Amino acid sequence: MSIIVYVSTKGGDVLKSSLEAVSYAAQTAETSNQEVVAISVGKVNSMDELGKYGANRLIQVQSSSISSFQPNLIAKAIHEIVKMEGSNLCILSHDLNGKAIAPILSVEMNAGMVTGAVGLPDNSDGFMVRKGVFSGKAFANIKILSENKIVTVMPNSIEKKEFKNTTNVEDVDIELGTPRITVIDQKIASTDVPLPEAEKVVSAGRGLKGPENWQMVEDLAKELGAATACSRPVADMDWRPHHEHVGQTGVAIRPNLYIAIGISGAIQHLAGVNQSKVIVVINTDKEAPFFKSADYGIVGDAFEVVPKLVEAVKRLNA
Amino acid sequence: MKILVCISKVPDTTAKIAFKDNNTSYDTNGVQFIINPYDEWYALVRALEIKESQGGSVTVINVGGAENDPTIRKALAIGADDAVRVNTLASDALNTAQNIADYAKKEGFDMVFCGKETIDYNGSQVGGMIAALMDMPYISYASKMNIVESKATIERDIQGGKEVLEVEVPFVLSAAKGMAEARIPNMRGIMAARTKPLNVIEPSNTDYMTEIVGYELPPAKGECRFVDAENPEELIELLRNEAKII
Incomplete structure (x- = not known):
């Protein structure tokens, strides 16, 4: 038997979120002695990474009709492979691509699903999976009762494990019909x-007083190799682009390290970041609710504290 | 355009999350319920805007018991024309989707709108399932949408970026931030909602593919460790040597 895992690519490189899904499949396969079969639509550049994350085989689906992101057709392609392999468990990432494909696949496979x-x-x-519910405020253990099963894996939530597999590649042509x-x-x-x-x-957040003051945030991010983000008011005032808005209505993230500067920590903001592994809060107001959710805190003026942090990280990197 | 909007009833964002019966069910005691924000702010309001500019109708559908009726009435107060409630427990996405799809197939809609996910079970499942069950294209995480005659232009979030696409009706979409701005129901809307039709139908599907076995609360967060603002370098030290994260 095999476990099927769908991988998304960008310019032929497998996305990090997809590699995590491969790792999830491989660690699941280990306990049940199964093979891990990755599926990509189009070519993957290098097999080394897939092997390291635990894929035994890669099936590259070639189809003239999928030259852009077509969740309905990709789901159909995955289902064809699932049938060919006689598999009953399919893993995807719970990234934006997986969220588009998995529900369609669940109908195709008539599979119960935990996302x-x-x-x-x-x-x-039975078969039970743990997932976050109530926007990070609790966990639920959910049993899949059907024979066919789909699990989508929350990005940045699974411990990685190194495998030394060699991934063999096969190309498969599937006719999937016309994209709509x-x-x-x-x-x-x-x-x-x-x-x-x-x-x-x-x-x-708003504590930075204006978009012209973001240089030090970008500097700190650059020195740490971090991405930048912002709170909702900042995006709403167009100080920063909307795709940087984290929180309940924006993007939900769960990085290993989340540094919040001048953000008070409204519950809607926390809902988007409360699953971060380590939270650092820098705020002038010692009563800011965010400190209750923080691992480390500095009560102080960001304009004094952050440049010092940038220098400290620079020294560390030197 | 005849539009169906799927709405879910969820605890208010600020509600306390607690469990009862040996952690097997959510404790609703004292909890205020709302329409799932993505369903209301983005899906429902955008559907109403399309109806207002181009004509047509907006029906809202919910799966759940009679305790959901006040929440459904709020959608009518915001401006939906009529509502349907499928009278069964919404605990499994495929079951919920099947019940909605069966109704939608019978009635025939040009578009079905959902929110990108619910803030209670965070599934992101039902929209795509409805699309597949009705054999319609599915556009997830739509942040903008316009429609001229039967062709819609939609911007959607994909991993690492955005895409603009065109699609002919009928289709199903899930709505994300950017689609519309929240609306507050006015007095006239609230009065009108009392007499708008809220039809209760029995479920066409009673199969459940998943079962929630139990809940857990995350371990309590330890105390925040404060670093002196005069010496922020210590934070970097702690992140490297204690948290081992940089």
């Missing part, structure tokens, strides 16, 4: 790490 898993399946009594969506424009963010995949994030 946003934060732990490996527990097979001790015509993509007319694509705006892919520059080479920077996209915010939802970033392991470190430096974020700032």
